[in-house]
Amino acid sequence: MDLKLKWIDEEDELFQQVLELRWKVLREPLGMKRGTEHNDLDNKPYTFHIVAIVDEKVVGTCSLFYQEGSEDIKLFQMGVYDEWQGKGVGKKIVLQILDALKNEQRIKTTNKLLEKRLSKLKCHARAYASAFYEKLGFRKVGEMFVEVSIEHYNMEIELN
Numbered sequence: 001m002d003l004k005l006k007w008i009d010e011e012d013e014l015f016q017q018v019l020e021l022r023w024k025v026l027r028e029p030l031g032m033k034r035g036t037e038h039n040d041l042d043n044k045p046y047t048f049h050i051v052a053i054v055d056e057k058v059v060g061t062c063s064l065f066y067q068e069g070s071e072d073i074k075l076f077q078m079g080v081y082d083e084w085q086g087k088g089v090g091k092k093i094v095l096q097i098l099d100a101l102k103n104e105q106r107i108k109t110t111n112k113l114l115e116k117r118l119s120k121l122k123c124h125a126r127a128y129a130s131a132f133y134e135k136l137g138f139r140k141v142g143e144m145f146v147e148v149s150i151e152h153y154n155m156e157i158e159l160n
């Protein structure tokens with residue numbers, strides 16, 4: 001599989017494919033309305049999206065949001081198309097995120113730059129996907145909660 005990983009922002013033409021993937025993988029299966037694939041955190045100054053591309057098609061994606069002044073950064077809207085799941089795409093995406101945050105301490109797109117040493121990467125993980133994050137070194141923090149009608153855990157990984 002010839003898979004490329006790329007950091008983009010919302011101005012990039014590939015962002016439309018990010019929205020379509022979010023819709024198909026994360027929203028439509030829950031019976032949610034069209035439009036809910038947009039997230040309030042998109043378009044923020046320090047929101048970044050990573051895409052996994054095969055043959056010019058986005059097959060997996062994940063977004064990061066950094067709130068200025070924070071020591072932590074949030075991962076959200078992680079998804080891989082059904083037919084690409086279980087092939088290591090999600091793992092490659094998260095490992096690339098960890099490399100950017102831990103080693104390079106830098107994320108750059110055409111229009112945005114985050115250059116900072118941060119202490120934790122956090123996410124709201126769907127309970128059924130928590131083992132995926134645990135395999136990558138994340139741990140659960142606190143009790144299960146319900147979001148978008150499904151069970152979630154707060155999860156985090158140290159970046160030091």
Ligand SMILES: CC(C)(COP(=O)(O)OP(=O)(O)OC[C@H]1O[C@@H](n2cnc3c(N)ncnc32)[C@H](O)[C@@H]1OP(=O)(O)O)[C@@H](O)C(=O)NCCC(=O)NCCS
Pocket residue numbers: 025026078079080081084085086087088089090091092124125126128129130131132135
């Ligand atoms: C969860 C998801 C992002 C994982 O991506 P993926 O490309 O399918 O995962 P990978 O093939 O890279 O798997 C990496 C490892 O995690 C494991 N894994 C993947 N999904 C898992 C799951 N749901 N439960 C338990 N383990 C899982 C794999 O078996 C693999 O283990 P290995 O390294 O021992 O072989 C993807 O399946 C997906 O988009 N699911 C639907 C949407 C979703 O739940 N998104 C997450 C919201 S928090």
